[in-house]
Amino acid sequence: MVEIDPHPLNYVKNRHPKMNMKVWKKTMIEANSLPEKLKDLQNNLSEKPASVLDTNSPVSMYFKTAKDNQILYTAAYGGEIRYLIGDSINVPHKHAHFELMYVLHGSLTNYIEDKTVYYRAGDGCLMNRQINHYEVLDPACSVVFVNFSPEYLTSIFNETFSHKQLPTLGPLFEFLRANIADDDDLKRSYVEFTQTNEENRTFNILLDSLQLELSTSKLGAGYFQKGLSLRIIDALQNNTIFFTKFMDLGLSKEDFLVAQVLNALEKRMGNITRAELSEITHYNDEHLNRVVKKNTGLSIMKHAKKLKIKHAMDLLAHTDMTISDISSAIGFTSESHFYRFFKENLQQSPDQFRQEKKL
Structure with missing residues (x-):
């Protein structure tokens, strides 16, 4: 502008x-x-x-x-x-x-x-x-x-x-x-x-x-x-x-704050740091993590991990993006790190998951 x-x-x-x-x-x-x-x-x-x-x-x-x-x-x-x-x-x-x-x-x-x-x-x-x-x-x-x-x-x-x-x-x-x-x-x-x-x-x-x-x-x-x-x-x-x-607006202040954090996580598909969440909400990141875990049972990091996995699965199943490009889109600086992250959580490699979805 x-x-x-x-x-x-x-x-x-x-x-x-x-x-x-x-x-x-x-x-x-x-x-x-x-x-x-x-x-x-x-x-x-x-x-x-x-x-x-x-x-x-x-x-x-x-x-x-x-x-x-x-x-x-x-x-x-x-x-x-x-x-x-x-x-x-x-x-x-x-x-x-x-x-x-x-x-x-x-x-x-x-x-x-x-x-x-x-x-x-x-x-x-x-x-x-x-x-x-x-x-x-x-x-x-x-x-x-x-x-x-x-x-x-x-x-x-x-x-x-x-x-x-x-x-x-x-x-x-x-x-x-x-x-x-x-x-x-x-x-x-x-x-x-x-x-x-x-x-x-x-x-x-x-x-x-x-x-x-x-x-x-x-x-x-x-x-x-x-x-x-x-x-x-x-x-x-x-x-x-x-x-x-x-x-x-009928939510309590705490529930509203949790909704804000979860929305920010979803908007960025989990690719956001606690420091960035703190800047968005103007609350200390430790406080945010405590409130989110208290109300959802999961920490901010675990919510972010779930969203990253979901995003990766969607890109692998519905696009022709390379594994390298998907790795970058998810927020990983190393393709090998992405492979390890994906296999640890889904017990199969990104390539295996993609082939399975194409069958």
């Missing part, structure tokens, strides 16, 4: 150098005439903890960038780009809409009800409605939020899918469908996701495209917004782009 310039016009110019800047200038709102919605947002957050924040727009995007001890708030919706430069607003709040958060650069801490979650570039979450939360950006962090109103999603789903088809489209569509209708039966849950391939730019391209369509009043922009919204949701459940997990 480009480095964010504190002046919003330069920010837009840097992200979209091919755009006609005269068009952008017409859509920019100067700081001395900030849109009332952003002013109200700042005032409401300062005065009403855990207030319900709503947006008049069916779909909108907000960027927050930490720079020089201040936050640049940039909003794209209704054919315009608006901005506000001010202090960080760190007050618990909840939304009447679904909020997709994705870290573009740097890192942040998200306080979700009584849980604490740390996100880095490529990480994000899809927040259910009516869940108290707030985020604190680390220096130089840049994060984007995409807000979808329930009415907007209902409209898109009804226009695009049959009632029977929707539940078959994947877990994220089902998560949204299940939490659209009934305010009294909202699940205390959210979705976490982490990009699995840093080279894959699909999701960033979709976000940039949606930003452009939300920032223009050109004919047909609304149709593009609907299509891009569906593609963004679908990308989040594509396991070639993201590792996705559903998180239950």
